[in-house]
Every structure is written in C-alpha cells, then in structure tokens.
Amino acid sequence: MRARGRRLCLLALVLALAGLLMPDASLRTPPAALVRVDSASGVDHPREVLWVLALGSDAREGQPPLRSRADAIQLVGLNLRTGSGTVIGIPRDSWVGIPGFGSDRINAALELGGPQLMAEAVAGLVGIRPDYVFVTTFTGFKSLVTSIGGVTVDSRLAFTDDNMVGSIRQGWNKLNGPQALFFGRARHFLPRGDFDRSANQQELLRAILRKVRAQQDQPGFMERGVLSATRNLYTDLSPTEIYRLAQGATRVDPERFHGCVVNGSYGFVNGASIVFPNREQARRIASDARADAELDGGC
Amino acid sequence: MTTQAEVARPSGVAAKAGRRYGVGLRGARRVRQDADVHAVTERRYDVPRTRRRVATALSAGLVLMMALSGCFWGDSGRDSGGASGRDAGAGIENSAADGGQPVLPALALRTGVTRVIGELEPAARKRLARTVDALVGRYLKVAFLDPRSRSDTSDEAATSRFPGFTPGARAQAVADRRLLTAASLRDADRVTPVLATAYVSVVAPQGKPVGATARLALDLRVSADEGNRPVRVRVRGRLLLTPTSQGWRIFGYDLAQSGAGPEGRRSR
Structure with missing residues (x-):
C-alpha cells in the first residue's frame, strides 16, 4: 500500500515537472503537420479551345512525311481554360469525300494534298476544322517517346501481332519508344481491328500527356522539349508560339482527356477493304465537343 | 534524310x-x-556561393538595421492593431502611414538564370536575369506586399494586382486571385517576406530567348493582431514568361499557396 502511494507521488512529481519544464504546445514546432495546399494555373493563349489534328505518317526513310499516307488520325481538342480535352479517332480506312479528288480512304488526303487537304477531309467528316496539323513519322514518334523516358499505358487488351515484333499485356505496360510504336500500330489480332487500334493511339496520347505533366516541374524540362521541337519539327510556327502552345497543352488533365473513335462498318470498294464511317456519330461527337473540348454526351 | x-x-x-x-x-x-x-545544348549556372553568402550577410544586416530602427524610432502612426514593434522592418501595415499610397517594402528577391537550353550570350543572360528580377519582383510586391491586396479584393482592384501579365493571363489571374495575391490574408496586420527566389530556365534556340520558366518560392510571415503567433504562408510554383512586343511578359502560372501553421522556434 505504501509502495503504491510512493509510486503515485513519484508520478505526480514527474507530471508536475513535465508541466513546468516542457514548453507550451503553442511555442514548440510540432513534429508533424497537415496543411492545405491550394493551387491555381492558367495560360494565356490566343485561343481558349484548340483543335489539333495529330497525324502519324507512314512515310519510310527518304519519303516525304507530308505527302505520304496517314497511318494514325486523331483530332485532339484542348481546352486551355478548363484543362479538359477530347480526342476523336478516325479509322484510317474511312471512306470519305476528299475535296477535288472524289471519294477515297481518308488517309490518302495527306498524300494527295498535304496537311491542308487532310484537315479539309477531316472537317468534312467530323465538322471541326483543326487549328493546327501535327505530323510525325514512325521514327519521330519513337524519338519523342524516348526523349521523355518512355510512357506507361493502360491497355484494355492483351495482344501481339503477326506483322510486328511486340506484345502487350492487359493493364499497365511501361513502354519505350519502339514498344510504344508497336502499341499504336498493331491491329491484326485486335478484336475490332482499326477501331481498337485507334483507341490504343488515344491511350498513347493520354500516356504522353501524363508523362509530360509529371515532369513539367523539373527545371528545364519544358524548355528542352521546346528546343527539341524547334530542331526536329517541320513547322511554320515561331519558337515562341511553340513554347506557348506546349505550355498550354500541358494544362490539360489526362483524367479529363476523353476519347471516342468514330465507328463504322467494314466494306469493299473496287475490291479494297474500307470502312464506312458512322457520319452521324462523328457529327454528334463533334457537335458536343466543338466549343469546349468536353464530351458531355459520351461516344 | x-x-x-x-x-x-x-x-x-x-x-x-x-x-x-x-x-x-x-x-x-x-x-x-x-x-x-x-x-540539346544545356548549361547550368549555380548562384555563386560567395555571392549568396554576401547577399545573405547583406540581407541580414539590412534586416537587422531596419529592425533596430523600427525598435528605436517606433512606428506609432501605423501600428493601430496592437502589434508591437516592426518585425524585420520589411512588413507593411494594414493602414498606410499617410492614409494614401503605402510605401512598398524592399523585396530581397533572389533571381538568376540557372539553366540555358540552347545558346545564350552571357550579356543576354544577365539582361534576362535583370528583366525577370524586375518583372517578378514588381508582381510579388503589388500582389502580396501591398496592403491593398488584402483590403480591397474586388474584381476591379484585382486587375491592377498583376503587373507584367499578358491581358489573357491577367484575366485568368483575377479569377484565381485568392491564390495569386494576398487576398486570403484579409485579417493580417502585417505581411513580411522572409524568402523570395525566382530561378529561371530559358530556352534560346539560335541564341535568341523565346520562353522561360521562373521557379518561384515566396515565404511570408503573416502577423495578426492581439499577440497571435505569426504564421508562415508559402507560395510555390512556376511563372511562365515569353517575349512580346511590349517586352517580356508573364503569360501563364502554376502556383500553389499553403499555410504552414504557426511559426515555431525551429521552423524555417
């Protein structure tokens, strides 16, 4: 009993000393903290909503990229104010009217009349005229992905291809330049062929955006990318315009960057396999996203 | 090819x-x-350590002098809120001394072009550093240190808080003024800058600068009245700059503002 009393007295003494000697909580630096961080971003660009026609040219070494067929056709809408984006994929074999050349596969427009005619052909199908046309080759695309240290894509499907070397597993895949090119080109073993491939290209765009945004805070990262663009792009934009465009494009949040692929049905014209695009769907998507690059009604 | x-x-x-x-x-x-x-050609430039030391020493000396002058000479005309003394001498009070235009404190902004992507002559690099110093310094003073940025947060007043911004960037910044100015510090008696740096990465193809990013770090000591402990508010992020027909302008921003709670004895 007495021992217990002594222990209680000792405890009381320790507590009293602690109370006297320890500084008041308000005077100490807490060992941990939880604070709110709010952020804001904005970029001034002459256009609030930009539409960029992104083309993958299938030009081989020595061939002019601007006068070769387009292997990938993606119409990208970027809302620099809200940070949202929309991408509309167009199957390359879509049978459309090409101004001055009758009807043909849409990818022939680049070969027949360069970026301008390609923009007109896309506008004729979808109803949105792009502000810029971006053309890259297989080599250029691989270099782009390599320069940002590869990308990570979320694949809906596992697939390989009988024409190209590569394999993709379902779910997340970390890809280097050549692997990313495979992901964007392979179609033979995809259930919906060109339609699935177009969706994969959209996932690639999303992955590139994710990667660039993750690194844009690194000192010099954006500047390195812009310098590389001025050296490797065939362009009529001034370097300052490229810089502002690049800074604006990275405002778009990958989680708010949604894509649709224009559907259609396979058919034959003069013995050649083509796609009859669903024009009504293409127009509906474009009508939904034209003003704000947001897909309110889905695909 | x-x-x-x-x-x-x-x-x-x-x-x-x-x-x-x-x-x-x-x-x-x-x-x-x-x-x-x-x-790509990339050159990195460190801020010389000796220069930093000298700058730090000078800043410390200046701050000490101002603090002492504040202690000795008093500040009765301005300190109506009950705060005692003038912390570091760089803070400014909610009510201006003459009831009109407040005098903005000197801001010891440390700037420098630390990365050149491309090619840029040393003289051009120094010119750019001076330009960024003036551009960013003016924005920080007007947006964070001018007492009016706390007392008048109306749309109309906010448009004047972003000197050096392009019109489009200014319009967006006005909407984001809670984070891009001291508008959220309405109750503060005194706002004192304790850290201000803006280090620049510039892209200069063919020797001509076409765009730059200033990485901003601004720490403010914010004091309220009635002896409340000052709190530290941190602003971090990027200011995007580009040359225009009117000279270099801020055309974009990506800034975060956080309150780190009461300043403690060991807090930095």
Missing part, C-alpha cells in the same frame, strides 16, 4: 463559309532535319 515531325498552322483567313486552309507549311522554315539528334 527526312524531318520526323511537323506542325502546320492553317494559314487561311476565317471566312463565312469556313476558314480557308492555306498550305500549312507554306513558308515553313526547316530548322533541322536530323531527327535522331535530340541532344
């Missing part, structure tokens, strides 16, 4: 029936055709 990627801007003029698309690459300038060469 072929160019591996291209960007074309439709060059036609918007017409009623739709824009006419000129050949996007008409007049295009082929900068370089070797796409395999992605290596």
